[in-house]
Amino acid sequence: MSLDGQLPPKIRLLRAAAELLANSGGSAVSTRQITQLAGVTAPTLYHHFGDKEGLFDAVVAAGFDEYVAGERDFAPSGQPLEDIGRMWDNHVQFGLNQPELYLVMFGNIRPESRPAIVADAEALMEEMLNKAAVAGQLNVPPREAARSILAANVGVTLMLIAEKAPERNLELSAMTRDAMIFAVSTEQARSERPEDAGKSSVVVAAIALNAALQASHSDQLSSSELKLFLEWLHRISTSSTS
Amino acid sequence: MSLDGQLPPKIRLLRAAAELLANSGGSAVSTRQITQLAGVTAPTLYHHFGDKEGLFDAVVAAGFDEYVAGERDFAPSGQPLEDIGRMWDNHVQFGLNQPELYLVMFGNIRPESRPAIVADAEALMEEMLNKAAVAGQLNVPPREAARSILAANVGVTLMLIAEKAPERNLELSAMTRDAMIFAVSTEQARSERPEDAGKSSVVVAAIALNAALQASHSDQLSSSELKLFLEWLHRISTSSTS
DNA sequence: CAGTTCATATAGCGTTGCTATAGGTGATAG
DNA sequence: CTATCACCTATAGCAACGCTATATGAACTG
Structure with a gap:
């Protein structure tokens, strides 16, 4: 039952937590499960990560790297607003592929305490929206647009995760995505031909x-x-x- | 410390749970806190509500009645799409006024298990959108429009709850709301709402x-x-x- | 009055997140 | 080669958690 024996305990803990999280099926994951699978005892976990949330944060950080990698892979299209659409779809797919991890990242909302990852995701989207703004394709400031689009993106993803897999209707995502992107773009961008985009x-x-x-x-x-x-x-x- | 003594234990439990939930400040609420405040012992809770989640569901049901009452109060305006906007704002305000209760209602997402309340809220919004559809103001089926709008509405509300109160920017809500409503409405409906014209x-x-x-x-x-x-x-x- | 059902209490089970304390390990200094 | 010291891990256990087996009282019902 224990994970590969010769890696450092810190890494074994991370992998055990990630694996249990991915297969938990929605039920909670206990520190005892994690430490047992990792082949270590409780104090080791707390020595390396402070507390349970610290460990989950570390798992989330790794997950976020993967998320960012996905977001950046197909970025360099000529059309910033098209890239925003791809970021949206990638966000949804990430959530549906790893729902438990996604819920830890974006679903663990508490009043007045913003998960750090939300700010990171917003920055990522704002960066892309900046390109659209430079090209004169945005009719709202990039920051506000990023916050608005991301909020809708998270809402849609959470709704889809909550649905039973066979009933998940990705049309919900596509429709909301287009609505949000359309709403923040200028007439020029909507007419689809920004021939002087690069000259801005x-x-x-x-x-x-x-x-x-x-x-x-x-x-x-x-x-x-x-x-x-x-x-x-x-x-x-x-x-x-x- | 105990709640008014002569009400039935079931009601005292409901009130105690609601009160603790409202003032928990984000931290978890335990059954021991609830039963102590209600002046009863543990088995009483489980006799009436089955388990903790059953009790919370009952609190949510009461909260939902309040939510619905708010949604219906100003409904009968002549413009269905305007009413949708008011439903949106009411939803956000409900979440900001009672963040803990809102999080139990809409923030407790688990994979493949939809909170019953989401379906209720969708039905409520679909009902209103039906009126818009009858008036020829909708360019998508009411059900899909309701799901899409509600998803964005929940996402925005969760984001606002997660922010610290002084930093909450309701412009995020207004902007996303208008974007969603605009996206599902027909040209005819849009021309009747000239205030949403493009920015200068x-x-x-x-x-x-x-x-x-x-x-x-x-x-x-x-x-x-x-x-x-x-x-x-x-x-x-x-x-x-x- | 006996029987049944409902409602509450006593006491405690198993699990949770977490920690006080101490022991083992490897690198470095004398 | 030994001493030291910082780092890492284990033993054992605490308080709090959700929940329940069992028992007792109260209130109807025949």
């Missing part, structure tokens, strides 16, 4: 904003602020670098 | 410039200038264009 730059964006600001009468800045703001915009717009 | 080009340009500036390392502005500049940009980016 600080300068182009600054010129566009300059023109847009002067055309509208935004009241978000005071007149003195606006004057300085436009001066800086001009400095950026007329710079030849980048 | 100022906002889009500001977002693009913000992202571009942070991606490149432009040296056209000093760091202190850049900081203020970005702050203004953020103000413009997040301004609502109602």
Whole structure:
């Protein structure tokens, strides 16, 4: 019953925890099960990981590396918003392939205590959304878009995990995914042909904003602020670098 | 320490469980705490509710009645899709007002075992969406729309609960809500809700410039200038264009 | 009044997460 | 070669957990 004998106890504990978690079928996993499978006693676990949650965090960290690897594999498509869609699908697949691990990662919600992994996943998605924003394809700030999309992504994945496997309807995921991506994208991105996507730059964006600001009468800045703001915009717009 | 003495033990148990759940601050609630507060001993709990989960289910059932009452109170507006938006907001508020209860109701996900309450909530939303469908305002079947909207609604609520109270940004909820409702509605319904029109080009340009500036390392502005500049940009980016 | 059923209490089982303490191990210093 | 010391692991056990076998009282029912 014990795991391969000659690896360090720390690694044996990690593998035992991961294996039991993957096969627990939803019921809880006890430290005694883990230590027995790892072939060590209780204090060893607490020496290396502090407490049970520390061990699970470590398992989650390994799982997250795998998750990130999946998220980055097919990233470099030309279309950032298409990549967001792939990130969504990869997220759902990760959750359905390893539901127990996913639940430890994203399902263990407690009031006022955010799992660290949520922030990591948000950052990952925000990074990709930034590319879309640079290309002028986003009509909301990348951070807010990332939080919103990830929240829906997690909600859908949790719902699918809760369903019995044969009844799982991935159309739910596809529909919600498209709705969220559509909602954060600009008309230009929706019309699907951003021929000047690669050309977007600080300068182009600054010129566009300059023109847009002067055309509208935004009241978000005071007149003195606006004057300085436009001066800086001009400095950026007329710079030849980048 | 014991609850009002003359009510039946079953009701005292329910109230004790609800009260402890509401004030647990995220940590677990034990049967011993509950029975002590209710002024009864352990077997009484198991006689009436079978097990701990049975008791919690009963608390949830009461909580769900309250939830449904809230969902139905302002229902009869003329616009079904507006009512869906109110159901969404009510759902989020319910979760934020009673996070512990909400987590027992919607956060206790286990693989292949759907909480009964999810089906109830879906039915409630589907009922309302049916009205929209009858009015020709839905471009997907009500059941699928309800599942999709509820999944996003739960995801957003869980994310908000996980955040520390002062940092909770309800804009996340509003944005996701509008995205989901927009996605399931027909052109006709959209034209009746002109407030969701696209954002002005100022906002889009500001977002693009913000992202571009942070991606490149432009040296056209000093760091202190850049900081203020970005702050203004953020103000413009997040301004609502109602 | 006897019989039955419901409701509660006493006491305790097995398991949980965790730890106080001590023993063994290997590397380094004298 | 020995002494030391930091690191790692084991023995044994605690308090708290969910839950229950059993017994006792109360309240109906014939």
